[in-house]
Amino acid sequence: MKSLSNISRTQLSNEKLIKLLDTYEEKGKEYYYDMLFEKDFDVIFRQTKEEDNFYIGKFFKFAFTDHKLRQLSRRDLKPQNQDEYQYRNYKRVISRIHQSNKKFDLFHSDVIDLSKMISKDVSKVQINYIDNPVKNLLNPNQKIQMTIELEKLINLFKSEVARKEHEVIALIINFYIDFVNMEVFNQYNEQIGLFLMFALIQKYFNVFKYVSFFKYLYQKQNVFNQGILEANYNWHEGYSSYERLYTLFIDILQDSYDELKKEAHRYEFIKDLAKGDNVEASILKIKTSDIFSKQDVRDLNPLVSDSTIERTLKKMRDEGTIRPLGTGRSAKWQLIRKQDEFQTMQLSLFSEADFE
Structure with a gap:
């Protein structure tokens, strides 16, 4: 001793x-x-x-x-x-x-x-x-x-x-x-x-x-x-x-605490990505209308941060899944469904304007 x-x-x-x-x-x-x-x-x-x-x-x-x-x-x-x-x-x-x-x-x-x-x-x-x-x-x-x-x-x-x-x-x-x-x-x-x-x-x-x-x-x-x-x-x-x-x-x-802090940051990021996937899934399941606001998304995902919602909307826009309607806080978004894309393509290909 x-x-x-x-x-x-x-x-x-x-x-x-x-x-x-x-x-x-x-x-x-x-x-x-x-x-x-x-x-x-x-x-x-x-x-x-x-x-x-x-x-x-x-x-x-x-x-x-x-x-x-x-x-x-x-x-x-x-x-x-x-x-x-x-x-x-x-x-x-x-x-x-x-x-x-x-x-x-x-x-x-x-x-x-x-x-x-x-x-x-x-x-x-x-x-x-x-x-x-x-x-x-x-x-x-x-x-x-x-x-x-x-x-x-x-x-x-x-x-x-x-x-x-x-x-x-x-x-x-x-x-x-x-x-x-x-x-x-x-x-x-x-x-x-x-x-x-x-x-x-x-x-x-x-x-x-x-x-x-x-x-x-x-x-x-x-x-x-x-x-x-x-x-x-x-x-x-x-x-x-x-x-x-x-x-x-x-x-x-x-x-050890530094490593734990980094692991926690990485873990939160992965969880955030998973939350983003959930946000995207909730948007794709909207049935009442193809037009929605950010508040609609918030209501569907009350535990998800605004930054995650913003990141998900930007990702879906870049992928061509949704498109913005207007700008500012009151802006809305429109869901582009695959069937709509197909119909839009047909109208574009066979428009009478092409034969004028």
Whole structure:
């Protein structure tokens, strides 16, 4: 707990503080994104998990071709060797974290379950022991399990989150640094720590339902590794430096929200096109008269914006489906039906004026 208990040792520069504030401004729009993507959420959510599956394979440098990795990331193929069993375990962990989302809560029993899930059919993870610092008549054991220290770390993290004196990204990073350096288990500490960090970040930042966290972590893996080295240095003395990791995760969040914003803009554009198709269909179904006004179209499509109606009218005019009658606000439009076009063509071809 040497890192989390000394969290105040690092201060952000003004530039990084502004980026952090920008990130929280985007975080404030999460409800809007949830509403926007609601109808297609299952598809987007599945794609995000598949991207996380793919990039966790790249991050941990599995010896699969990209084609093989894509197959494994999308399908539950029966593992054929130890690498594939290990990759399957990582996929299951990612799926469980995505399913828990904001409901995720941190308990030491969950961490033990995670160690079993991550090593299933590959290796046997054991809990490490340390010397008992408070040996007495009531507690005579020479050694105690590291899970006792893990529970202390989890309680400290939760109390710091509840106090709200420190920013949550900084708390998550320092929890991760402490967890890895404490070596609760005989193996997999880095991997377990990484997945715990992912679970906590996703709990507090909704963006990773829609954007792959591990894609951006993989892209910045060299910076991440350097940040880990700096954070581990002097950890035992309580002087761990987490500034590089803090800056990295602010950048990852900002890049992720930027991607989400662009995807939302593209999604709205596509929805707008679909609305335009609906507007066009409603115009073509007009039966009372071939002449109509923009207000008639509004009445038929009350949830569609004026800009979409204008764009649809212009498109239909350019395609020769309708023609304007007059100009200005009171202008009307006339629907050109295919039969009318045929009759007009006949009158033009056989007009008596052609023989004069």
